[in-house]
Amino acid sequence: MRIAVAPGPDGTAWLSTVDGQPRFVADLAAEVRAAHPDTRWIWPDTAACYPALLAAGARVARCHDLALIEGLLSGHDGHWGEPRSLAAAVARLDGRPVPADPEPVTHDPRLQPALFDHAPPAERSTMDDVLRVHAAQQKRIAEIGDRGAFATLCALESAGALIAAEMSHTGLPWRADVHRALLAELMGTPLAPGMPPRRLTELAAEISAAFGGRPIHPDLPAEVIKAFAAAGIRLPSTRSWVLKEIDHPAVKPLLAYKELYRIHTAHGQAWLDTWVHNGRFRAEYVVGGVVSGRWATRGGAALQIPRVIRRAVVADPDWVLVVADAGQLEPRILAALSGDRRLGEVAAAGDLYAALAAEAFDGDRDRAKLGLLGVLYGQTSGQAGQLLPVLRQRFPAAIDYVERAAVAGEQGLLVRSGLGRTCPSPSASWWSQTGVDPGAVSVTRDGAGAARSRGRFTRNFVVQASAAEWALVVLAELRRALHEGGLGELVFFQHDEFIVHCPAAQADAVTAAVHAAAERAGDLLYPGVPVRFPMSVATSASYADAK
DNA sequence: TGCCCTGGCGCC
DNA sequence: AAAGGGCGCCAGGGCA
Structure with missing residues (x-):
């Protein structure tokens, strides 16, 4: 069963079956909670409307994300990156000038929250647009004539959007106290608030001393290159693999400085203050933004968490992290x-x-x-x-x-x-x-x-x-199995790595679900091909201990 | 002041 | 040992 949705402000919406009469509802979340669980919801943009539903306790099993599928179809036609909003899709159908996509609504906590105020009122005519664009997309998908492969891709992309919103809603368990202790252990505490950590200051002094006492900012490549030139060493860049080849007393502290400086700026105290609240790191995943179909994130650098920092990812008491990794996937x-x-x-x-x-x-x-x-x-x-x-x-x-x-x-x-x-x-x-x-x-x-x-x-x-599409199948299968089995929660996904947070007693069942999902992904995408896609799965309290 | 570019480096 | 594919983020510099 497919139900089309034209969301409005304050949880209102127009709803319609594909060939029925639209009706106005004051509480979309209540309609979703009451609907048949297998309903596929057709709506303009999961990222825009699903977070509010999740906040209202309404979970959706399946959807047809008009914007993401418009993007896939444009890309298939050789026009990757063209506008894909509902307004753009309608304009395309009508042969009118296609408007640029609006800036995505961000949940970046550093920006002023201005959510939900800008939603246009729900209009019956928006429902007409949703139904028309949906019908046109279904036709275009069918015309591709690849025996349903592209339709599968569209369903997967839509499922990915649901999962991304759900993981942002849930958040990755994150122990701020462990993170802070780790930072102190690695680089000491700052002498004063706002100052760089002590170890960075010390290393900078060591580097200066190695260059004969000349003051130097190690984070300015131009200065470092000049300093080496003065010592008779010409460098094409200050990349670490270049420096490693150099025999000079400044190299060792410089490499140490770079490593720590990176952690300090990208995942230091400022990051912690911005991104971790109430024991969770809520990353904002971006589906459909990377050409290859991998996910990106907006703010928070969720896909670049340095290995040492992963020690701060710790399961709740009596819960564990089941960390699964598809080895040698490509x-x-x-x-x-x-x-x-x-x-x-x-x-x-x-x-x-x-x-x-x-x-x-x-x-x-x-x-x-x-x-x-x-x-x-x-x-x-x-x-x-x-x-x-x-x-x-x-x-x-x-x-x-x-x-x-x-x-x-x-x-x-x-x-x-x-x-x-x-x-x-x-x-x-x-x-x-x-x-x-x-x-x-x-x-x-x-x-x-x-x-x-x-x-x-x-x-x-x-x-x-x-x-990336293999990984999406795993993700979708795993999500379904976890939900049906009442098992834990998906909390992290990074290209070929999956983390489920669950009660310790469920770890074996979750592990089995992971292996089953990987097997099903191979069977679905490459039926009859003997290639195996083994998952290495580890259960532990901390992400850092899982590898 | 804000915007865009570059260098560098974290992850896969 | 060699330096290639995809990203996002930070700091600094140049520019309007």
């Missing part, structure tokens, strides 16, 4: 996508790189890993490049798969994930720069570089985007 996806039989056999192993090493690299796991990652990222030089011929000879179908994607990209063509998520078209400047466009004047060396660069992007896209 090479396995390549094996499944390409149907390469030999790589599939390698990918049937628990440790893909070890099996690959045994098969083709005399048991050298590091070289096997380096070579395969080089294939995924398009590295042709250096050691990874040298390993390519071996891989091509052993796994021709897999190598061919990514190289076709690379060639298509260099020619300005579009490539797609397994379910049809589509990469962006090249920019206008790319066409003129590369000379791929026959009307262009000449190909510069920069142009050739730009073409190869796009080839690396499309090569990686087909794998990364297909991996």
